[in-house]
Amino acid sequence: MTSQTTVKTLLILGASGDLTGRLLLPGLARLVARDRATGLQLVGAGSDPWTPDQWLERVESAFADANSQADAAGKRELKRISETTSYRELDVTADGQLAALLGQLEAPVAVYFALPPHISQEACAVLTAAELPAGTRLVMEKPFGSSEESARHLNQTLGALVPEDHIHRVDHFLGKATVLNILGLRFANTFLEPVWNRNHIEKVEIIFDEDLALEGRARYYDGAGALRDMIQSHLLQIMALLAMEAPATLDERDLRDAVAVALRASSIKAPYAKNSRRARYTAGTLDGRKVPDYAKEKGVDESRNTETLAEVQVDIDNWRWQGVPFILRSGKALGGTRKEAVVTFRPVPHLPKGFTGVDSPNQLRIGFGPDTLQFDVDVNGPGNVLSLDRATLTAELSASDLLPYGEVLEGVLMGDPLLSVRADTAEDCWRILDPVIKAWNRDSVPLEEYAAGTAGPEGWPA
Missing domain, CATH: 3.40.50.720 (NAD(P)-binding Rossmann-like Domain)
Structure with missing residues (x-):
């Protein structure tokens, strides 16, 4: 206890x-x-x-x-x-x-x-x-x-x-309010649970793109890179919350057990050139200010080939998620900030002939910092009732009155490890990414480039 x-x-x-x-x-x-x-x-x-x-x-x-x-x-x-x-x-x-x-x-x-x-x-x-x-x-x-x-x-x-x-x-990225917002959404709504599986969901994307460059953090960041800094320690935790089975209680043991089970079923499969990508920013402009080439930033060792943008596809081999790709991406010095999880549902099996308009799948988007919820649905548009239109239902989710490190410290001072990463989970996160890191070290996956202030390398989805 x-x-x-x-x-x-x-x-x-x-x-x-x-x-x-x-x-x-x-x-x-x-x-x-x-x-x-x-x-x-x-x-x-x-x-x-x-x-x-x-x-x-x-x-x-x-x-x-x-x-x-x-x-x-x-x-x-x-x-x-x-x-x-x-x-x-x-x-x-x-x-x-x-x-x-x-x-x-x-x-x-x-x-x-x-x-x-x-x-x-x-x-x-x-x-x-x-x-x-x-x-x-x-x-x-x-x-x-x-x-x-x-x-x-x-x-x-x-x-x-x-x-x-x-x-x-410590994982300060995942505050208590964010954790409970995800769990409340998933397990307090009867209409979601029946469709929260491989039969109805096409893919899940977890994206943390920043418009900030290195900002003087070369001493740490150049030894880590986007894969270790964000995906290994933060985005895999969000993935586990979205993918896990319902815990019996919100007690730290039940919740962290459920997270651990989801991560144990997770892996990134070969070939790694297909299921992972990496890139590094070159000179460009962010918010009107010039940003130097990452390799020329003070404190950077160019020979390390440190990536500033990383993307991996994680497969969760269990009954609920078999065949559903979880795409995790994070990068720096991009043209805009995007911090969200996007759940894309499968298209309807049959749309009655006669309807026109929107034919893209429904999406559920959970924004982080501030926490928001957006659900895209297709409804009959104004004027022509046979023309479908895309409507977005939006809501602001609960926010903490503490700063992220205040939430971390509260758990420490009161002896509550709910927001702490457990030992087995810490090891599993590295197990998932170790094969990719080794493939990158062998240059099996090319290090692409993108100009600071752009959406990323040409050919990558925005």
């Missing part, structure tokens, strides 16, 4: 890094301002020799927006955290340093590894279970490993330190 012990201390490793200042601390601030985290001690640690004033300036700057919108209780709590927070300089990979710091903190402690993955793994490798305060939670950022084998090794390292339900593998 999942422990519900409330965390007393949040220790952020990599506290001087970009992730902490840009996402973690603002997420925490909104959580505190909403009176959903009280009595917490915040400690930052990093390799940079920061003074207390430098750390305090970062905290107060990140808290400013939430503080301006908080009620009196929220303002008091944000002020208390600012007045009691501290920063420690340390090398997390050195024997004894991290363990010594943990021994000084009030338990239970949540240790947030806002660090490059290989540093996080080294830090965990020098710890022992006996050195961790009771109830310690370990929070790991994506990517979780770099292959199925490395993910399994990291799982073994973490499992020797704390129980599985005390390990939070």
Whole structure:
């Protein structure tokens, strides 16, 4: 059973890094301002020799927006955290340093590894279970490993330190509201379930296209690329939610079991030149500003052949989805932003002669950030009742009052791993993509090009 012990201390490793200042601390601030985290001690640690004033300036700057919108209780709590927070300089990979710091903190402690993955793994490798305060939670950022084998090794390292339900593998992309919106749509509507299968659905597309370029993230992104950065860690999770069987409850065990079953049935089949594509942007224009060739961006190693646009076709070999392609695509520096799942239904088996007009299949589109729902249906058009017209039913779905990292931190602090990626799931996501990565490394799949600001390479569907 999942422990519900409330965390007393949040220790952020990599506290001087970009992730902490840009996402973690603002997420925490909104959580505190909403009176959903009280009595917490915040400690930052990093390799940079920061003074207390430098750390305090970062905290107060990140808290400013939430503080301006908080009620009196929220303002008091944000002020208390600012007045009691501290920063420690340390090398997390050195024997004894991290363990010594943990021994000084009030338990239970949540240790947030806002660090490059290989540093996080080294830090965990020098710890022992006996050195961790009771109830310690370990929070790991994506990517979780770099292959199925490395993910399994990291799982073994973490499992020797704390129980599985005390390990939070962060997927900030999939917020609680988004998860529940998908599940509510799927399992609360009688008219959908009978047609949610291979007999009525032609294909499912999950697309996350951005109009942003590298934006100074070469240090991380050039070692990952679109396939690892988005498809492996985020889009496969959305796919599993759309494809899974109905869980008995929304308890984390039932829900994560259902996700795991869907992923275990999933694979990308050879030939990989047919079922996967990759491309990289060249110089172009985004929103009126010139963007350099990706290979010439600062910090990029051109020899890595890192892709900025990736697409794969996943097959789910079970009764419900046999023969239905799930197409997952994500890219950067594209002409527009598109963040949605599109379910395309099969055409009607027979349309009575005499009708004219729209003959394309019905589609259900679920938008992400903000979460929206659009359902395309064919209806008799105005004027000529024999002419069919396409109408779109739209709805806005529930939104969270927290920032994405606020939702992540709430789960960590309250001991709820619902939004965390489970160990077996983390390994399975790599198992699905490992053959594609190996094929790309052999150059079995060509690296195509597209100009920044366009829809992608010529011949790719927009």
